[in-house]
Amino acid sequence: MVTDVFGRLVGPATAGALRHHARHPVHAYLLLGPAASGVHDALTAFAAALQCPDYGCATCPACRRVLEGTDPDVVWIERAGLAWRVDEIREAERVSRRRPLGGGYQVVVLEDVELTVAGASPSAPALLKSLEEPPARTVFLLGASELPGALDTVASRCVLVRLAAPSDADIEERLRAEGVSADAAHTAAHAALGSLERARVLADDPALVARLDWWRALPDRLAGTPAVASALAREAAGLLDEAMVPLERSLAVAAARERDESGQLGGRASSRRELEAQSRREQRRFRSEELTLGLSTVTAVYRERLARDLEASRDGDARADHRVAGTLRRLDALAEAQRRLSTTLDEGLLLHDLLFALSDF
Numbered sequence: 001m002v003t004d005v006f007g008r009l010v011g012p013a014t015a016g017a018l019r020h021h022a023r024h025p026v027h028a029y030l031l032l033g034p035a036a037s038g039v040h041d042a043l044t045a046f047a048a049a050l051q052c053p054d055y056g057c058a059t060c061p062a063c064r065r066v067l068e069g070t071d072p073d074v075v076w077i078e079r080a081g082l083a084w085r086v087d088e089i090r091e092a093e094r095v096s097r098r099r100p101l102g103g104g105y106q107v108v109v110l111e112d113v114e115l116t117v118a119g120a121s122p123s124a125p126a127l128l129k130s131l132e133e134p135p136a137r138t139v140f141l142l143g144a145s146e147l148p149g150a151l152d153t154v155a156s157r158c159v160l161v162r163l164a165a166p167s168d169a170d171i172e173e174r175l176r177a178e179g180v181s182a183d184a185a186h187t188a189a190h191a192a193l194g195s196l197e198r199a200r201v202l203a204d205d206p207a208l209v210a211r212l213d214w215w216r217a218l219p220d221r222l223a224g225t226p227a228v229a230s231a232l233a234r235e236a237a238g239l240l241d242e243a244m245v246p247l248e249r250s251l252a253v254a255a256a257r258e259r260d261e262s263g264q265l266g267g268r269a270s271s272r273r274e275l276e277a278q279s280r281r282e283q284r285r286f287r288s289e290e291l292t293l294g295l296s297t298v299t300a301v302y303r304e305r306l307a308r309d310l311e312a313s314r315d316g317d318a319r320a321d322h323r324v325a326g327t328l329r330r331l332d333a334l335a336e337a338q339r340r341l342s343t344t345l346d347e348g349l350l351l352h353d354l355l356f357a358l359s360d361f
């Protein structure tokens, strides 16, 4: 087990590539990967490796400063709105002209560079310009979750490092390394839908196993009446509320920390509002992922039934034929619910419709 700063990242390939680049840095890097691949963590680790005399040992004062966000030479450029504004990019350029105070590099970090814009007040060309001939001891670290065509020229001025979304096994290994028990790491990794952040919340949630059991037992509890279907829809909604508790707890801790820090720095209302909006987005995403997990758990149960009944039907069991038709209908209803999940605002109605479609009145 490697214990340098890159050991914190998921995916051994990512860590290997970044370790190599940290020893021979060029003036700009673009780290590209889906949100679940941990672009933010990779940028932080890379910045630490650039400042560390041992290329990211994770324990020296230089590494610790970067990991704690207190290295004055590592500057994360902030964005007030959804898209980058020209003056924010110019701030990045201004910072890039500074001489580093310490013995490392002047590191300028910009996340979500896909949110630069062309058009009336174009921040994409400003970004391009700032990447032109930076001073020798400056390194730009850019992060993006996608690469629109408008950014091709920006990308061509950077070394592009692609980060892969982690596999369940990668996530499980990462949780174990963070001290999570084998059982909890296994369950959380497989329920995390490829997101390390989600896996960390789930690893800290003793009720996860009970929720998965609820969804697995659902098909057996359904055969009944509309009243049963309604009651189960309400139980499912209650389960989603329950799933939100650990996330809400960790968001509250993060918000309190931000309040402390911004108190020291003079406090910016805009960054507080941004943080609140971000919390709401995270909560919505987590809830929808939780329901996706529930739907896929039930789907797996029906798929097992389908496989069993198809075999029985081949052996001439006529009742199995009948069950196959019913199971296919239910699998359709589950797929339809999954489709609706991305667009609907009414989760209650979705659950009600689903539970009625799954029931056999």
Ligand SMILES: [Zn+2]
Pocket: 052, 053, 054, 055, 056, 057, 058, 059, 060, 061, 062, 063, 064
């Ligand atoms: Zn170090």
